[in-house]
Amino acid sequence: MNKETENLRKEIVRISGVNPVKCMRCGKCSATCPAYDEMEYHPHQFVYMVESGDIEPLLNSKSLYQCLTCFACVDRCPRGVEPAKLVEAVRLAAVRKQGANHLKADDIPALLDEDLPQQAIVSAFRKYSK
Amino acid sequence: MQRIGVFVCWCGSNIAGTVDVQAVSEALKNEPGVVFSTNYQYMCSQAGQDIIKNAIKEHKLTGMVVCSCSPRMHEATFRKTAAAAGLNSYMVEIANIREQCSWVHKDMQIGTEKAIILGKAAIAKVNLNAPLVPGESPVTKRALVIGGGIAGIQTALDIAEAGFPVDIVETKPTIGGKMAQLDKTFPTLDCAACILTPKMVDVAQNENIRIFSYSEVTEVKGFVGNFDVKIKKKARYVKEDVCTGCGLCTEKCPQKKVPNEFNLGMDNRRAIYIPFAQAVPKVATIDPNACNMLKNGKCGVCAKVCAAGAIDYKQQDEIIEEKYGAIVAATGFNPISMDKFDEYAYNQSKDVITSLEFERLTNAAGPSAGKLIRPSDGKHPHTIVFVQCVGSRCAACAEKGKEYCSKICCMYTAKHAMLTRDKYPDTEVYVFYIDVRTPGKNFDEFYRRAVEEYGVHYIKGMVGKVAPEGDKLMVQASDLLANKQLHIAADLVVLAAAIEPDKSARPLATMLTASMDTNDFFTEAHPKLRPVESPTAGIFLSGACQGPKDIPETVSQASAAAAKVIGLLCKDKLTGNPCVAHSNELMCNGCSSCERVCPYGAITYIDKEFRMPDRTTRVRRVASVNPAVCQGCGACTVACPSGAMDLNGFASKQIMAEVDAICK
Amino acid sequence: MKVTYFPGCTLRTKAKDLDMYARRCAEKLGVTLEEPKDWQCCGGVFTTARDEIATKLSSVRALKAAKDKEQMLVTVCSACHNVIKQTNHAMQTDADFAFRVNNYLGEDEAYHGETKVLHYLELLRDVVGFDKVKEAVVNSLAGKKIAAYYGCLLLRPSNVMKMDDSENPSIIEDLIRAIGADPVVYPYRNECCGGYIALENPESAKAKSSKVTKSAAGHGAELIVTACPLCKYNLEKNGSEIPVVYFTELLAEALGVKEEDNE
The missing domain is CATH 3.30.70 (Alpha-Beta Plaits)
Structure with a gap:
């Protein structure tokens, strides 16, 4: 792992508080994930790829924005790894960069319908933009 | 003043490589009480021991220090050497200059300096040593086996065969344990009943064995060779x-x-x-x-x-009181509750069952007469999903699962999958696994047969959710090798539930003063070298109460425990350890602190008459140590607020003398 | 009895019903809901990032306000409840986080998660008691088959939410029983509806939501109840065969306070 990757890995571990080494690679997170089919990299891959420093593909993946933060993987993981927190940390590592917001205010009007609760917009901003 | 001999061992180059042994024996020559000091290549060899024996006689030694390896290694050797030359064994001290010195230091100067200090400490202690004579106690030639599963049965049979009477105490109305509930046994697939029930009959017919079924042990007193036990026959x-x-x-x-x-x-x-x-x-x-x-x-x-x-x-209820020389714990295991794993819907569908329930469903004597059916509607299941490691290897939350591998599940699941495919070729059988762990004679071959000959689908991945929909169980799972999420419409889901020690084990361990680990498995005296003995003398371990085990392993351990029991019961008398605690009655204030910390129940309180200076007498409550029960751990000596409690061979003043010698 | 009540942004706009019925039922059951002054939106979702404090400050302010009044903090929106309970948990267990938050807020007295956070359902179960609710029922809903939809926010992460068994919950079913109706248990009641993904990827939300509603209807439910505006939106938007209502509306009906005039 080069220095830059190592730093990125440390940053993600720090933000998430998740220790990917605890993973025993059972795959229960990916078995549980309701957004599995929309993801290119699946929850167990997030854990493994962060652990091994293969983070660049994750940063550029649409998978980051498919996680529903439903915490099913967090609850069912037998090792207490909490994959959703790791996914969130990688997403933050991506969107915290200047100009890298995934969702922009200008995009919103086109996405709205009149029944959509405010909660959805607020939540999406929290998750997708900084 | 003692006359002390010092013997510094080189242990080839093990010690001499980093410790200047010549300098050590020279330096220690001038310590108080030392009249002789030498060094030799291998002190434990016959020639080395002869040096010691000759020195004891020639210099009329009253004490000796061997600077060598750990006392765990050769203390017994040198004690025998001393005794052979007429010196009390307990006048021998070992300074460990190998494990605690030469092996951990690289620098000769530092190693030598430390070896000298360790030698000085041992010499300071020997100066205060007194000859000790171990006591003797008789042995009741009868054994108690607690638990009547295959472990308890095998242990009892072996002990009885050697000619000693044995009692089995079993809480259920019958002996037989978990094995009696099983259908076939891996890896040979013989029927459990066919190999177990003859043994059960042997137990019933053996004149040396009494069975107390529907009974439990309620009180254990005494010590190795002399246990007094109360058994409640419900x-x-x-x-x-x-x-x-x-x-x-x-x-x-x-x-x-x-x-x-x-x-x-x-x-x-x-x-x-x-x-x-x-x-x-x-x-x-x-x-x-x-x-x-x-x-x-x-x-x-x-x-x-x-x-x-x-x-x-x-x-x-009837209380039976009996004396025993040895006690064997064989309390076995149970599958854990599936309540905390309801993502698998165990509490939401009758068709989600545990592996033990599966055993009953396929057993000819079971509720469906051996016909594999769905418990909900009695229909024949076509798609069956087995989930491994449910609650095993689970470190997320202590209330949920167990951190350890339950060890038996990979094999019994392979067995279930194979037998299902054999008997019902119209079934599709899936096994979700994290790892397949099948070490053991003919075990991996067995698992591979399930895959290669019987067409069981082994999928590396886990099940995340079981959803009962209509008359199907929708199984959502991961296939890690295909990198896919699977959705299988199953008819039956079988959970390989983790196993845990029987709930009776914890209170029993307290009664036996036998130690347990955090999972409530009994702890063995040494994980490798004394695997069937508890650290508490006279208590032996058989079967899954010591750790997850399959039947072959359980039976091996059961026989090993029996051999240890027979070895004990063969003796007419037991030699005790003289390094036990004793209380100075004049200093004891009867506070009970020692009694509370004693893990072996060796301390009781007695009322004793004391003559006062004014010639009156007064009755005081004082501590009394049973030397046959005391294991010499020393917990009481530090708990005693008045300094009345002390340990033979490790008296507080001896320890302080060692510390002083090191700090000087 | 008075409790601090955090309504949340959506309950002021698209989910007025959820709020209105909650207030009426509480009054009927002898609980007064008091809004903290100047509350702000909770943010909708809890950011799990340990280094973020700004996104959690509004929750801490509401929690602190409840503490100052020595009251518990009650929420009825699943999302608000989830965010506030997780924030409170972080204030209790993450000393570094709590230090930075308290530093920023600069209040005289530091806050360390002292406030008890309850969802309205927990208020009914643990404070009022379902027995009391049962006694207060005037229009029994006997014979009605109702499916509870928990979604993810009410139950998870279970070690923080501690509301119920996250895989086999019963709190809403028990409430349904208390008002005389028959709960319908179905397996997807604790699976996600898709949540905020509805904004960007409605197809994804549709797949998840329709799985839930189909399962509930398939198990014989006539009605789904939920505590979350976004769940309600997703389930309805994606073609639920059966109506989806807030649990407070159903409760109001049972307690006879549904038809009261507004205000």
């Missing part, structure tokens, strides 16, 4: 010696709706019951929580139909 409301086991009462009893625990609640039994056809003892038992006669005096059918007149509604 009232079964049936005279055991009169009942013929004909079973008529169990057919006529009108209370038909009692969940049958032997079939894990998958069918019902009567209020009066015999757990299974081959039960030993083959005696009926009345369940007091279900029997109308016992609850409200309205019934009495069983007494009317019993030709032998064995029913006794007035029967009381």
Whole structure:
């Protein structure tokens, strides 16, 4: 792992508080994930790829924005790894960069319908933009 | 003043490589009490021991220090050497200059300096040593085996075969344990009943074995060779010696709706019951929580139909007191509750079952007479999903699962999958696994047969959710090698539940003062070298109460425990450890601190008369140590606030002398 | 009895019903809901990032306000409840986080998660008691088959939410029983509806939501109840065969306070 990757890995571990080494690679997170089919990299891959420093593909993946933060993987993981927190940390590592917001205010009007609760917009901003 | 000899060992280059042994023996020559000091290549060799023996005689030594390896290694050797030359064994001290010095230092100067200090400490201690003579105690030549599963059965049979009487205490109405519930056994697939029930009959017929079924141990006192045990024989409301086991009462009893625990609640039994056809003892038992006669005096059918007149509604619990020389814990295991894993819907669907329930469903004597059916509707299942590691290797939350591998699940799941495919070729069988762990003779071959010959689909991945929809169980799972999420419409889901020690083990361990690990498995005296003994003398371990085990391993360990018991019971007398605690009665204030910390129950309080300076007498409560029970751990000596408690051979002043010598 | 009540942004706009019925039922059951002054939106979702404090400050302010009044903090929106309970948990267990938050807020007295956070359902179960609710029922809903939809926010992460068994919950079913109706248990009641993904990827939300509603209807439910505006939106938007209502509306009906005039 080069220095830059190592730093990125440390940053993600720090933000998430998740220790990917605890993973025993059972795959229960990916078995549980309701957004599995929309993801290119699946929850167990997030854990493994962060652990091994293969983070660049994750940063550029649409998978980051498919996680529903439903915490099913967090609850069912037998090792207490909490994959959703790791996914969130990688997403933050991506969107915290200047100009890298995934969702922009200008995009919103086109996405709205009149029944959509405010909660959805607020939540999406929290998750997708900084 | 002692006359002390110092013997510095080189241990080849093990010590001499980093410690200047010549300098050590020279330096120690001038210590107080030392009259002789030398060094030699291998002190433990015959030649080395001769040097020691000659020196003891020639220099009239009253004490000696060997600077060598750990006392765990050769203390016993050098004690024997001393005794052979007429020196009391307990006048020998070992300065460990190998494990704690030469092996951990690289620098000769530092190593030598430390070796000298360690030698000085040992010399300071020997100066205060006094000869000790171990006591002796007799041995009651009878063993107690707690638990009547295959572990307890094998241990009892082996001990009985050697000619010693054995009692088995079993909480259930019959012996046989978990093995009696199984269908076939891996890796040879012989039927469990066919190999177990003859052993159960052997137990029943062996003149040296008594079975206390439907009984439990309530009190254990005493020590190795001399245990006093109370056993509660619970009232079964049936005279055991009169009942013929004909079973008529169990057919006529009108209370038909009692969940049958032997079939894990998958069918019902009567209020009066015999757990299974081959039960030993083959005696009926009345369940007091279900029997109308016992609850409200309205019934009495069983007494009317019993030709032998064995029913006794007035029967009381009975306490049996017996003496034993050795006790074997064989309390076994249980699958954990699936309540905390309801993502697999165990509490939401009857068709999600545990592996032990699967055993009953495929057992010819089980609730479905061996026909594999769905418990919900009795239909034949076509798609069956097995989930491994449910609650095993689970470190997320202590209330949920177990951190350890339950060890037996990979093999029994392979067995279940294989037998299902063998008997019902129209089934599709999936096994979800994290790792397949099949070390053991013919074990991996067995698992591979399930895959290669029987076409079981082994999928590396885990099940995340089981959703009962209609009459199907929608299984959502990961296939890690295909990198896919799978959705399988299953008819039956079988969970390989983690196993845990029986709940009776923890209170029993307290009674036995036997140590346990955080998972409530009994701890062995040494994980490699003394695997079937508890650290508490006279307590032995058999089967899964010590850790997860399959049947072959359990039987091996059961026989090993029996061998240890036989070795103990063969002796007429036991030599004790003289390094035990004793209380200075004049200083003891009777506070009970020592009694509370003693893990072995060796300390009691007695009322004793003391003469006062004014010639009156006064009765005071003082601590008294039973030297045969005391293991010399020293906990009491630090707990004692008045300094009355001390340990022979490790007296506080000896320890302080060592510390002083090191700090000087 | 008075409790601090955090309504949340959506309950002021698209989910007025959820709020209105909650207030009426509480009054009927002897609980007064008091809004803290100047509350702000909770943010909708809890950010799990340990280094973020700004996104959690509004929750801490509401929690602190409840503490100052020595009251518990009650929420009825699943999302608000989830965010506030997780924030409170972080204030209790993450000393570094709590230090930075307290530093920023600069209040005289530091806050360390002292406030008890309850969802309205927990208030009914643990404070009022379902027995009391049962006694207060005037229009029994006997015979109505109702499916509870928990979604993810009420139950997870279970070690923080501690509301119920996250895989086999019963709190809403028990409430349904208390008002005389028959709960319908179905397996997807604790699976996600898709949540905020509805904004960007409505197809994804549709797949998840329709799985839930189909399962509930398939198990014989006539009605689904939920505590979350976004769940309600997703389930309805994606073609639920059966109506989806807030549990407070159903409760109001049972307690006879549904038809009261507004204000």
